[in-house]
Amino acid sequence: xxxxxxxxxxxxxxxxxxxxxxxxxxxxxxxxxxxxxxxxxxxxxxxxxxxxxxxxxxxxxxxxxxxxxxxxxxxxxxxxxxxxxxxxxxxxxxxxxxxxxxxxxxxxxxxxxxxxxxxxxxxxxxxxxxxxxxxxxxxxxxxxxxxxxxxxxxxxxxxxxxxxxxxxxxxxxxxxxxxxxxxxxxxxxxxxxxxxxxxxxxxxxxxxxxxxxxxxxxxxxxxxxxxxxxxxxxxxxxxxxxxxxxxxxxxxxxxxxxxxxxxxxxxxxxxxxxxxxxxxxxxxxxxxxxxxxxxxxxxxxxxxxxxxxxxxxxxxxxxxxxxxxxxxxxxxxxxxxxxxxxxxxxxxxxxxxxxxxxxxxxxxxxxxxxxxxxxx
Numbered sequence: 001x002x003x004x005x006x007x008x009x010x011x012x013x014x015x016x017x018x019x020x021x022x023x024x025x026x027x028x029x030x031x032x033x034x035x036x037x038x039x040x041x042x043x044x045x046x047x048x049x050x051x052x053x054x055x056x057x058x059x060x061x062x063x064x065x066x067x068x069x070x071x072x073x074x075x076x077x078x079x080x081x082x083x084x085x086x087x088x089x090x091x092x093x094x095x096x097x098x099x100x101x102x103x104x105x106x107x108x109x110x111x112x113x114x115x116x117x118x119x120x121x122x123x124x125x126x127x128x129x130x131x132x133x134x135x136x137x138x139x140x141x142x143x144x145x146x147x148x149x150x151x152x153x154x155x156x157x158x159x160x161x162x163x164x165x166x167x168x169x170x171x172x173x174x175x176x177x178x179x180x181x182x183x184x185x186x187x188x189x190x191x192x193x194x195x196x197x198x199x200x201x202x203x204x205x206x207x208x209x210x211x212x213x214x215x216x217x218x219x220x221x222x223x224x225x226x227x228x229x230x231x232x233x234x235x236x237x238x239x240x241x242x243x244x245x246x247x248x249x250x251x252x253x254x255x256x257x258x259x260x261x262x263x264x265x266x267x268x269x270x271x272x273x274x275x276x277x278x279x280x281x282x283x284x285x286x287x288x289x290x291x292x293x294x295x296x297x298x299x300x301x302x303x304x305x306x307x308x309x310x311x312x313x314x315x316x317x318x319x320x321x322x323x324x325x326x327x328x329x330x331x332x333x334x335x336x337x338x339x340x341x342x343x344x345x346x347x348x349x350x351x352x353x354x355x356x357x358x359x360x361x362x363x364x365x366x367x368x369x370x371x372x373x374x375x376x
Contacts (some may be wrong), residue, residue: 005185005263006376007346008256009084011076011196014237014330014340015046017179018079020347024327027066029350033329035221035235036065042218043211046203046237046331050074057157066153068238073150073198073336074157076240081158084244090159092254098154098164099191100179101197101335102147107205111136132217150198160194167335171301172269172367173197174338179369180263181245191250196343197336210234215364217302224262224302224325225311232304234364237331241340258376260346260357264288265371273364277306280368281360288358288372292319295354299341300325301332301364310362318358321329324348330357337361342371349375 015034016022025031037044053063053071056078063071078087086092115132122128152162157355167173167180174197181195210216217233226234251258266284270276296318300307314323326333326341333340338361354375361369 003186003188004248004261005182006245006246006248006251006258007260007262008258009080009086009245009253010259010343010347011078011080011240011242012340012343012347013048013051013076013079013240015049016330018051020350023329023344024347024351027324027344032063037122037220037240039202040204040207043207044221044235045157045214046235047202048072048238052206057315060216062157063362068151068202069103069106069198069200070153072200072238072240073100073155073196076196076198077154077194078158080196080242080244082313085157086244092192093158093160094162095191096160096162097184097193098151098160099177099193099195100151100154100161100164100166101339102150102168102175103199103335104147104168106150106200106203109204112205144183154194161184169367170334171299171337171361171363172267172369173335175267175361175367175369178243178339178342178371179267182262182265185245185247192244192246193197194244196240196339198240199238199333199336200234201238201331201333206236209237213365213371215303219368224298224300224327225303225307225323227304227307229304230264231236232302232331234302235327237327237333239330239333239336239340240337241333241343241348243343244341259350260376261374262342263372263374265369267367267369268311268365275309277309277362278313279369281310281370282316284368285313288370290317290358290372291356292317294318294321295345295349295357296321296323297341297345297357298323298325299337299359300327301337301362302327303364306362314360323360338369342373345373
């Protein structure tokens with residue numbers, strides 16, 4: 001792998017707003033996070049707020065056929081293409097690969113509720129369930145929207161004609177999407193890639209799933225790295241995060257502005273035994289050139305145990321510098337968490353915040369990733 005990989009486009013959409021500026025302001029402590037503690041009480045979420053969809057998804061018909069998680073992703077992808085200066089460049093979009101990290105799509109809550117209610121009084125629950133599954137739910141593998149619809153809608157709305165692939169698997173999907181995109185460009189297998197993901201936190205079905213696993217914070221949020229056992233958990237957020245990664249040769253040829261260099265991306269997946277996360281991150285750090293004064297951006301989910309182990313690993317390589325916790329700014333975005341952290345790190349480097357940056361991503365259940373960046 002010899003080709004240098006640079007970041008030429010950043011697309012961020014969250015409750016803070018859209019684009020680089022509001023997210024950099026929040027990271028610098030000049031803008032407060034937007035948190036809704038009422039709509040899904042006792043679980044706080046970072047809501048998206050109002051977005052003028054027409055700015056990136058001009059056709060109303062396209063907007064109507066997408067669920068919120070797709071609209072968030074397609075909008076953020078458009079922001080990244082604008083940032084990279086290729087929104088109207090047909091030749092560049094013909095070469096553009098798309099790699100997306102996405103979940104299984106959104107369910108039809110009304111139908112789910114009707115089925116659960118009907119099961120209580122059905123004479124034959126098994127027969128009733130089969131009939132309703134065949135007649136009421138979308139005929140897809142997930143009984144919801146397929147995960148690759150996001151990549152498909154990015155292609156349709158933004159006119160991207162290159163190949164696409166979709167990763168599933170919660171936080172680690174986001175890590176591997178960025179890792180594979182970096183590796184393909186570094187190896188000369190692609191010149192330019194749009195990579196990222198999206199998550200809609202304002203979903204009762206996902207809050208239920210995470211609560212069943214005991215992973216959600218209840219009540220008033222406290223900073224990610226100040227949470228203690230019993231008073232910790234995820235505060236999820238609606239986020240879209242996309243990057244345009246490009247070979248340095250391609251960026252130079254088209255005169256693109258380089259926001260940052262993406263020097264290395266690594267991933268691991270260990271059993272969550274005591275000390276395992278620390279060992280995983282330390283092992284990964286050995287493959288990254290990290291300066292002690294580096295900016296550290298963390299996609300930590302908000303669970304006290306993993307956060308403590310992450311801090312132990314960072315103490316050895318980052319000189320004890322307190323990480324910027326993306327979850328405190330925009331909420332934990334599951335599949336989009338690591339892409340959002342890399343995007344924020346690149347944005348801060350482009351604004352002169354530091355000479356280099358280290359990004360960590362630890363999944364709430366499994367998976368660990370690291371990225372290292374340097375200023376352009």
